Amino acid sequence: MPKTQLQEHIVLRNREIANIADIAVYTQHGGYETARKALTTMSAQAIVDEVKKSGLRGRGGAGFPTGVKWGFVPREIFPKYLIVNADESEPGTFNNHEIIDHNPHQLIEGIIISAFAIGANTAYIYIRGEFAYGARLLEQKIAEARAKGFVGKNVFESGFDIEIYVHRGAGAYICGEETALLESLEGKIGQPRLKPPFPAVAGLYAKPTVVNNVETLTNVPRIIEKGADWYRTFGTERSPGTKAVSISGHVKNPGNYEIPLGITMREFIYDWAGGMRDPNVPLKFIIPGGASSSWLTPEHLDTPLTWDDMAAAGTMLGSGAVVVLDESVSVVKAALRVDEFFKHESCGKCAPCREGTHFLVKVWERIDEGHGRPDDIELLSDVGRQMLGKCFCPLGDSAVSAVNSAVKFFRDEIAAQIK
């Protein structure tokens, strides 16, 4: 077994088991047995405790401990909802996509167990609108599970009811943010809500709601099946488990990899993804955790891929999307591209983001077109400072990552382009 491959996948089990999306294949490999065990032999609290013990952290970006989040849900208020965040819109991210298309039953089983754990009888999968195939497939897979009595009323004869609905988004990145997602799900314009209250207390229709990422929930059946201790044999103490990471850009073998958390960026790029696409053109910088994340340069290659180590390096693990860019790339163009995305996706609710993203794009554009002005670097930094931490939701901050990274690491290059 090469060291660049897991002995046992946790979420991308489709890499080991052909046709696992087929319910017959999935059940042959023990599929839905964990859900049966959980619902018929375990208490909700025991599941929450096991997940807590596993140290599973949310895969949607912030890495919040999942068991702890579940623990915030008030037990005595009904109904409760479980929302599966399948909006996956962060540029460079396509790991949820693979799970949905190729390992859907494990996700559904995860939903059943997690809904039981928090006491929700209804789960909504909020799926990115563009994933039309995935949405149809999930509906079909839910129907298959329902036919077997795994979804619906009194599943596994446990007395527990669970309905799972698939809801397609309408093309707004912000609807991946959990409260904007809830607004959208309620039929309103997709914009983030004021927090507190947090969804765990007052979420969908003001009822207790847990929002979890697809990958987060896909981990759950294996954790319950094999136990927290087994799970902790992967990854590090504070970042246990594996992570499906999407890598793209100037690497030899782009795609999804399920890696044990804790390997270094260098190992990941050079050993797992085959290194730079053109070995003669060196690495220039890395956007390591989705477009929102701050950039890394070759000097950071030994940073381990864990939440804490990435934070210490000034960036984040984020959505698990590594974009590798070589020396052929113009920093200004890259930053412009990233900020254009955020401008396009700014919901408009708050002034600093609505106007700030627009302004950043304007300045990047003029630099790129050769009309940069002498003060433009300072201007970019200052507008960034006016936005960072001052917007209503983190989207505005995200637009500043590219600015600050570009100015920090490539000031001379930008300055040269302004002259």
Add this chain to the structure above:
Amino acid sequence: MPDEVTLTIDGQSVTVPKGTVVVEAARKIENLIPVFCYHPKMAPVGMCRMCLVKVGTPKVDRGTGKVELDTDGKPVIQMMPRLQTACTTPVSEGMVVVTKDAEVEHAQKGVLEALLTSHPLDCPVCDKGGECPLQNLTMGWGPGQSRFDYSDKVHFQKPIPLGDLIYLDRERCILCARCVRFQDEIAGDPVLGFDNRGRSWMIISKSDPAFDSKFSGNTTDICPVGALTSADFRFKARVWELQPVPTVCNHCPVGCNMTFDMRANEIMRVMPRENDAVNEIWICDRGRFAHHFVASPERLTTPLVRKNGKLQEASWEEALDLVARQLDGIRESAGGKAVGGLAGPSLANEDLFAFQRFFRETLGSPNIDCRPGTALDLPLDDFGAEYGLTSGTDLMQLGKGTVVLVFGADPEEEAPVHLLRIRNIAKRGGTLITINGRATKLDRFAEHTLHYRYGAETEVLAAMLKPLYDAVPPEGKRAALRGFGDLRGVLANASAERAVANAGVDGPTLEKINQALASATNLVIFYGQEALRAGTSVTAGLANILTLARKAGAPNSGLVALVPGANARGALDMGVRPDRGPGYSALKQPGMAAHEMFDAARQGRMKALYIAGLDPVQADPTLAEALKKVDLVVVQELFLTATAQLADVVFPVLSVAEREGTFTNAERRVQRFRQARRPVAPQRPDWQILQSLARQLSAEAVIAASANVSDKSRRQARRAEEQARKRTDWSYASPAEILMDIAASVPLYKHISYASLESALGVWGRKPNEAYYFDGTSYENTGGLGKQVPAGAENGGTLSLQPFNVRTFSQPAERPWKLIATPFLYDDSTLLNGSALLNNRKARPVAALNPADADSLGLKDGDVISIASGRGELRLSVQRTRLAPQGVVLVPLHVQGVPLVTVVEAGVTAVAIRRAEG
């Protein structure tokens, strides 16, 4: 104190109630944190980011749970890593807030710079210029210069009509959502929303017709920029040219405080004036946009006297002399009783008091009424005064523990701002109960709603009274209630089951309502025109509920009668009615009610009719015949109404904008309006005309009284002379003096004077300037808050239960439908003359039928039907709507082309409906 929190803002310590947000805490110490989206009347949303401040809290040691102290023994303050929005951050003990430092200023400048990027900066042509929060905040906190390119501004088509009344300029909009939130949270008409995203994010109207709300004008006040402007005021004036004059709305019984904003003797716009006890800072669109009657070219300008069968202009001397001589002659020949007087519920207290004096004292006639004398006249309401909301009650302060029962009323149409205030009580935790014959908007906010069958109101009331009645403990308590025994028989058979069977109401809901009534801390009961029309047993039933719930005369409790007219309560208080004198005093001899006067006129027994501020002929054209049989018809009016056209003498009067006076609202608050406008023609105030006549008529009376000594003792003679002198003393120099006279002769008004109505300013602690930051405009109240007169039941005497009977309406088989006259805010009242903007909103002359009923009759929208009662028939086209209950046809009141008077009968009118031929 556990409910208070002390924090430090810019080094200054302040103590505020728990739950206060930082903006409000700072405001308390006059530290104005700039805001755009925050509004004190709405839930904070934190979206504009203008109010960012630095916030720190005492550091707590995780192990011990104790606050960590530094070497000086002061708590260690842990600053939050990011700036926080002061409008959404609740205070906490020991919190430290910094509102002024380099970092905060940088953020504020940044937000303003961002907002101004997309702003067109067309202040020179913007109506908000001069009272614009964006202008003010930019001056105070903004960057001197923008680094954005001017050419980068967003552009929208501008301005676009957002409905008939409001225009939207999307370029000016800073997207604070105040307008959207107002419509959702306050007005309860969620008709505005957002579309698109990013810089294309914009306000839209979601309703058809667009911006369909009776409160839309308020959004132009709270909009912090000139994005929302009213069709009425757009481009009319610069705000700094305006002189606001305090006034009181004369359109409905709420009595909203407003200002007429004047320029060069013209009303340029109407603005709300803050009075938390009446209208907070809101007014409805009728109050705001229906002021054009004042400057209407149709206004009467000089007295008119009928000569050769035609009304012709005359001098005041000629007209007054003529009326005085003729009245004197009639008094001599036929006696005062041959004269009748009608004075409307929109006249001021001063006019009404003078009116009844003129009749009772000068003419010696008991025949006066405040109703027009048509089949639509409502019974006179006394319960609203006897059991009225106790003085000192402020609906704004009520919430948890308060039960509000709305019975037979549609506040949205009858008293719009009450809808907002009732809804707010419910929002603050009060229990709202609506009981009506049909669905009304208020149902949406109610915890319990019953819809009764029209005609079975008393069945529902009996079922509500029964448990309260049975719960009165026997010993002592029952004796303390006059009329207790009389109700026993009436309620003997009452039960929820019976109400369910006979009134068609939901049993379980009725039970819940009864529980709520029994456990209410405060009980406020609103009733409106449908309850009044249903007969006095209905209103008596409501009064009895209050009494049996032991809330009669109790604080924060009482009845609110929505009698139509801005001063309907004042008219009743002043004794403009045949059966009672001022202050509901008993009369030796009651006079004729309005309809009796017309009956007498038809029979030739009425020699003179004097009509002020009422238009009976418009309401019922058949009354013209009666008027023709009267020797002298005198009318005091603003316009040449249908009645005025038939008069012998017409006196032109001053409008509410051109004179002073007081109105008493439904909550019995006496409020003062001021003169805003110089009269442009020689019209006079109503009271002055009456005084002139009275003086001419009574010159001889004192002499007559004193001359007649022979058959009396000297003392008797002196008393007679004194009385005569008092009766004939008409020396009012101003309405203020009439009010002094009212205070002296009407006990309820003992403490009312112009001075008392002006007191208690600024109880909300606003500084003139700060309103611009927090509210979008200034609602400064310089005109006083008015004063509530006590309810009869507050005197503490023995409480009476009112005669109450259960009456079930039996429907004649040949007339299987019920006709219900429904009030509309926008009807064809004289006061809407000249306000063309509101025309599209006016009630249409249609008969509303439930679609199921229409189907059973084979009727489509627009089909013409004949509606026939025992009295007559009327024809209308059909409007199919689910708002009409089955078995009922709803016909609008006071709408031209709807001769309701020809068909209505007392109580419920049974009608036959058939498709009209041709």
